[in-house]
Amino acid sequence: MRQISALFRKELIESWRNFKSMAFLIVFIIIGVLSPFTALIMPDILSMVMEDSGIKADIPESTALDSYTQFFSNMNQMGLAIFVIIFGSILTHEFSRNTLVNLVTKGLKRTNVIVVKSLFLVFLWTLGYVISALVTYVYTLYYWDESANHLVLSFAMTWMYGLFVISLIMLASTFFTTSFIAVLSSVLALVIVMLMASIHPDIAEYLPQYLIGSNIGLLAGEIESGDVLWSSVITGAATLVFFMLAILRFKKVPMN
């Protein structure tokens, strides 16, 4: 336990002193603020553009659903990508700089390395995501004062997908010791799963991507909460399996 707490403290100090966690939190707060704001001003922007083009159309007023649509659109693409870019090298940079050797040769359990790095990423992702989601929620409530169906579940789906991405990165980092290749292989794996969903649409609702593709459908009442059950179970199971595989694989990684 002392090894875990010491290593976790080290991760906190590292991400604070190299400004990574600060940059990440600022970006996520900006996403939280910008999403409802963009939804709010979008009708005005559209009507101005149309007026300039000489097109006459009635632009409907924005709703709370537009605000959440903006949020999920930003978070599921940009937010996750920024998170992966900033923290995707959390394990591989220790390989490239050989900094783990001093600690492992002191009896630091390799399992603890993966556990702590995974916990740290989960902690940061949760912190950043919850702050961002709360900011969007509060602003949406302030501007529109409307409720939405299954809002907590909808938020939880993207959060869960984030955990899946973290587990994938950890696993890839134990196979590829350079950050770029580890991140690239994780992205490739995600793309392959997306392709699988396009080739066989009947399996799409069982895949992790279904979670981040269904936030708005769930809020709009187009699908029911039970419809995301299987993708949630499969994503959760895949996340756990990837974490376990990362631990097992890391025990057998030579350190030069």
Added chain:
Amino acid sequence: MDILRIKGLKKAFGEKAVIENLNLEVKANEIFGFIGSNGAGKTTTMKMVLGLLAADEGDIYVCGEKVRFGDTLTNRHVGYLPDVPEFYTYMNAVEYLKLCADITQVEKSSQGERIDELLKLVGLDGEKTKIRNYSRGMKQRLGIAQALIHRPKLLICDEPTSALDPKGRMEILKILKEITKETTVIFSTHILSDVERICDRVGILYGGSIVKAFDLNQDALGEKGIAIELDRAAYETLKPLLDIQHAEGTTYVVANHSLKEIYDTLHDHEIYPSKIIKEQKSLEDVFLEVTS
């Protein structure tokens, strides 16, 4: 009990065998010089001892416990100083040593005292700057401190002086000599003068195995021969009579003859050398002998 015991160790990278049937025992409280040319397999052996690399065959025991690749249990007995130690450079020395103390489960109550003691030993006491601003010598000294934080029974130093200037080298050698009261040191290097300066025993790694292991004293190194200072004419006379192996200036080294035989030969031919010295082999002589 041997602090380190290696039996029948083998390791190959692809087709290339690096370590072949390596056997070694290191006893408590000695400084063992593990010498070999560049690429002889010293670092590979050390990394297998530390469980960082998998051995193809053979067993390694540290303090009687078997080393298993990927398992770090035996490393609680070991401290490791790599040739170029890498640190979290955004920390200062105290923060880094505190991290190491926590990893090695050093009691919280004694951490401060141990860190102060080590920083004093390596001459970094009062150093508040971040490690990123350290010179190479300072990093090496911090490397020793981190390796000793948990009072290991065995300290493995992998070419710790090879990247340092003469002053830095002397400082590291002095520290290593000081710590042998409570720690056994394996000093892997190809700088033979450093080994001669501090080691008690030496093992020469060549062709993947230890080809010679011996106590580092004059008797063990053996006699090189008898050096005689002669003029050219005397040399020509003696050449067919004695086994003169090589010459440096007017000094000729005679091997495979006793001192009495040489004296008798000189006397018989009325040759009076200006100097006769019994020459001992240096570590370099022995190293070249067994590796050529």
